[in-house]
Amino acid sequence: MYTQCPECLTVYKLDARLLVPACGCVRCHRCDTVFNALGTLAEQLPPEPFTRLPEHALDQDPPLADVAVFRPRPPAPEPGPPPLVVDEAVAAEAPAGEDFSQLTFTPAFARRRRRSWRTFAWVSVCSVLLLGLLAQLAWAERDVLVADATAGPMLARACDLLGCRLPLVAAPDRLRLLARDVEQHPTVRDALLITASVRNDAAFGQPYPVVTIVLSDAQGQKLAMRRFRPEDYVGDTAIRTRGLAAGATTAMVFEVQDPGQRAVAFAFSFD
Template sequence: MFFSCPHCRDLVATDRETNLPPVLCPRCGGRLRADVPREKAATAVTATGDAPAKGGPSFARFLQVAASAPAATETDTHLARETTNEATSDAVKAIVDVEPLASVVQDEPPAVEPEEIETAATAIDEIATKASVPAAPSPTLQYPGPSFTRQRAQPLIPARTAKWQWAALVVLAVLLSVQVLVADRARLAADASWRPLIVSLCAVAGCSVPAWHQPSALAMLSRDVSPIPDTQGGLNVQATFRNDARWPQAWPVLLLSLSDADGRVLGARAFAPKEYLGATATQTELAPGQSAQIVLRLHEPNPDVVAFSFDFR
């Protein structure tokens, strides 16, 4: 059986054999029996080892601990609810039954009023209800930390890139590519695969493109070397050639070689465009498919010269 301690209002169990309360309250150490003197009460408590546990937890504390533990299943919740209801009814009966026991203490407060019993029963019912309903785990209690870490995390919203930024990026990439092509146009213009792009780009940008240089595309149409009448060692050289390249070419360097009957080269000379065109020439390039005729007058004192050849550089 249980009854309420007049000093600390805690529930105290009576002895099972004698059905009498203990001499001192196990919780607060208050005297519960007036028929035992204080000296004998202290001696009895020391002998039996029933010293009050001033720092120990009360019965209500055990109920609160049980309330904080979440139920695992519905069956456990039902069993806990039935057990709590039985304990509550027994506690209320104990309070009612042992109410006269409080009168045995002569120098203690009066007995517990019915309103206090109802208040205690209501508090026990609330504790039992909390024990039967598992509390939702709190993230703040599970993960303690500074206040700024307990704030709710805001969902991350991906930043949207404006369309004009993508357009500006494309324009900048195109401008960078154009600058690279214009800066390296001399090397790229010498490549047949890149030259059309470079020519079109410079036509828009207003830059100059180096002339195409392909000596192998110059075809020799006719050539002739004849002595000049009434001169000793004078030679009259005539040649006609055509530009078969896809683009205009600058006038080439003409290489003339003279050899004897055995094929040995007796003399060779390279003629620049100014030498075989003359100072009156105004055309700086030879257009695709255009042919040109040149005439040279040379002096060769070696009479063994019987053959000649032309080459372009």
């Protein structure tokens, strides 16, 4: 940058650091005049010949510095007492110029208490919805839960305490045939009376099964077959509804038509 002494018109080349100590004032090396170098400060010299450098007015408003390259981070505020919040309803009703010394204030801990209550209400609603969803899933998978070796006994004890009854789960493979017998029907001609003793080895109650009886000859050829539904051999509706309790044993009686002397064997199956 360049500047010019106003007395002797000598032009000097300056470094910006020379303008800092005296706020832009410098001393002419030739005539010893002290002058404000900012008045004729120029980035480059005009084409020769020239006598004076253009002068700048120094009494204008300061220009705006708008291209920021660095901004320091503000210091963290020191911890202090929580601010007091003016009740908005009271502040809105108060006219201008009125004494605000009687205004009520809402402390920060009261606002935190309201937020805590809203959070508690939201968590409670979510918990109820989650329990409802789990209950729906448990009802959809009730057969699996009741038949489970761990969950089944727990549900049974809970139902005993609550006075409810678990749904019956069909598990025909857990039914054991303890004894069976066949004889001529005492009152019906050309009929057989077949009896069977069956035990429920499952750890849970199950409905009465569909029983299939197959009569065969000495060579194993099937001569007759019949399927008995629970209502065919259990006449009492209440007993059918209760089903076979865990570990319970029941006697089943079936009436079938006698296929003749060739029927020497019979077999049971449960569905």
